Amino acid sequence: MTVPTATASIPFFPPDLFETDREALLETVYSIGTGTEQKFILGERTARLEEELREGLGAGDVVACSSGTSALTLVLTAMGVGPGDEVVVPAFGCAPLASTVVNSGARPVFADIDPLTLTADPAAAASLVTARTKALMPAHMFSFMADMPGFRALADRHGLRLVEDSAVAQGGVLHGRPAGRWGDAGVYSFVQVKTFGMPGEGGVVVTDDPRLARDVRMLRNHGQDGVRRFHHHRVGYNSRFDEVLADFQLRRLAGxxxxxxxxxxxxxxxxxxxxxxxxxxxxxxxxxxxxxxxxxxxxxxxxxxxxxxxxxxxxxxxxxxxxxxxxxxxxxxxxxxxxxxxxxxxxxxxxxxxxxxxxxxxxxxxxxxxxxxxxxxxxxxxxxx
Incomplete structure (x- = not known):
């Protein structure tokens, strides 16, 4: 085994992450871009990706959207989190843990973390629950899943919604249950560097709650239900999934x-x-x-x-x-x-x-x-x- 010399370069963010997928990506772009249907968002490829992920997770539903951050936004909105509410989040982590709460009109309440896993500590979170608390939003971090049994018990004890930020943890399993399957809803991110990353932005919401899934589907597409176009049930967002990237992810899912x-x-x-x-x-x-x-x-x-x-x-x-x-x-x-x-x-x-x-x-x-x-x-x- 030859060890690289001191002048060798091992980048943290690899520039050739999708090098072996180059031809598949070009083929996908060409086939969709020149297809007669000209369907570039929320088409049959997105539906197939959602279904394959749903089956693999054993989940009630999977809803694809434009990013992991957008997935959190859609979930909080679908749950009715808003002004006057509080959401307990980790004090250590990425900005969307707090910004999605703030943008919903609610207040993020910061819980300290476990010193080993660096994920939110359920005991610290428990001390922060008040009459205004609407939801708990723990996040998996780096190479550890959060203590989801502890958070599930805490949410059940106080009648709170549990949002599992599993953006970084696709493929993780705790007590036989996959990451994303512990909360009322979980999310994954497909941004380039994630475990199921792709050359673009995207994410999904995972849930067993059919009403929540229905609302997330409407919210991702300007509040439309997919049956009647230009009929808006709720004030929604543009958080739609790209067909080229859906096809690309379908090709890579088996690996x-x-x-x-x-x-x-x-x-x-x-x-x-x-x-x-x-x-x-x-x-x-x-x-x-x-x-x-x-x-x-x-x-x-x-x-x-x-x-x-x-x-x-x-x-x-x-x-x-x-x-x-x-x-x-x-x-x-x-x-x-x-x-x-x-x-x-x-x-x-x-x-x-x-x-x-x-x-x-x-x-x-x-x-x-x-x-x-x-x-x-x-x-x-x-x-x-």
Whole structure:
């Protein structure tokens, strides 16, 4: 096995993610673009993708829409979340967790996270439930599913809606139940870097609630029911799914398990190599375990900036996903109580660093990444302490 030299480049975001799908994509664009039907949105390919995903998940319904963020918006709107309501969300994560709540007219309430999984802690969320709470919206994070049994029990105890942000976790399974199947509704994102990513934007809503599914279908297409055009039952959105991308995803769906397995294999190798580094300031996810998903492989590094520089010198790209907690962001600070702290979320924001994790990384490249991290951990860090 030949390990890349220090001048080799292993990017964090691979520019050739769909290289092997080039001909299939061109064929799809041509066939739909020149077809007699000229149906570019919400056609039979979208319906087939929805049905194949529904069958694979054993779900009541799957509704395709324009993005994972849009999926959250559609769900919150369909649930009637609005002014005067509160939605409990993680303090650590991506902006749509808060922005979709704010845009609905409701208030995001930020819960601290579990220090290992970096997902919202049900105990922290429980302390935030008030008479104004309408929904809980936990999110899976990096390579861990949230404690969905805990959130399901909390939602049932208080009569709350449970929205499962499973945008990053397609393929994850917890207690035998797939990610996206624990809440009243779950969502997936198909943006390029996700586990079922594609060359564009898209997502789906997953639900067993037929009324919720019906409302989401209407809302994604300007409030129309699909029976009578220009008959609008609700004020809706333009959140329609693209037929070219639906066909592309249908072609790639059969290969998803193999790509997920390769991600898991790489993650396991990293974790085995990094397990001894905890005492040297680098904490890695454990190998395997229930409720794992492998969207991003992130370590927690005490000397993160120094590690980033060390990796870059050795041709390894890395990425900090969330350098600030959500309540620290200027957009969402007005919704956070004055003087409140989220110590575990703040620690994760200071220390998280993601390493390359995509299916076509070679064994040699994976070994090179691991060697670089281990070499850093064993350098003299006296001056940084």
């Amino acid at each position: 998803l398990p193999a790509r997920l397995a390769r991600r898991a294999e790489i993650a396991a190798y990293y974790s085995e190599r990094f397990a001894p580094l905890a005492d040297r300031g680098i904490t890695a996810p454990p190998v395997g375990g229930d409720g794992r998903c492998h969207y991003v492989y992130a370590v927690l590094a005490r000397r993160r900036d120094a590690l980033v520089a060390h990796l870059a010198e050795r041709g390894v790209g890395s990425h900090v996903y969330y350098p600030r907690t959500l309540p620290e962001q200027p957009a969402f600070a007005p919704y956070a109580p004055g003087g409140a702290r989220w110590p575990r979320a703040e620690s994760a924001a200071r220390r998280n660093l993601a390493l390359p994790l995509y299916p076509h990384l070679s064994d040699a490249e994976v070994e090179h990444v691991a060697d670089a991290v281990c070499a850093f951990a064993h350098t003299d860090d006296t001056e940084d302490r």
